[in-house]
Amino acid sequence: MSIQKAGAYAEAGVGQARAEYGAFEAEAKGPSASAGAEIGETGxxxxxxxxxxxxxxxxxxxxxKLGLGVDTGLSAGVGGVEAKVLGTGFSVGEKNSVSVLGSEVECVVM
Structure with missing residues (x-):
């Protein structure tokens, strides 16, 4: 059985540094922008x-995450729901988070 879905995504950015060690991760990013849309059987x-x-x-x-961003959009599917307006919003499901103007605190349900 295959899951049907369609979508488009574009991203551009300047500068990114990332480090991982076991269960720990750290990342720093410069200016970036992206846009995407997806529709499928799962959301x-x-x-x-x-x-x-x-x-x-x-x-x-x-x-x-500490930053300054203006994420705006909505997604809903089997993995949860996410809603943000100008970087402020929430995510509930596999990833639970609260965002304010691009800064975010999250907890991923395993």
Whole structure:
């Protein structure tokens, strides 16, 4: 059985540094922008993202991101629901998060 889906995605950015060690991750990003849309049997979504800069870290299922961004869009499917307007919003499902103006605190359900 195959899952049917269709979508489009574009991304551009300047500068990214990433490090991983076991369950720990750290990342720093420069200016970036992306846009995407997807529809399929498992869900639908459209999101536009623009970010001036950010730094993030994860330790296992918990992550924190400090940045300035204006993500806007909505997605819903079997993995959960995400809604953001100008970088402020939430995600509930496999990834639970709260975002304010591009900074975010998240917990991934395993």
């Amino acid at each position: 639908v979504g459209a999101m536009a993202r623009a970010e001036l800069a950010s730094v993030s870290t994860k330790a296992g299922p918990v992550g924190v």
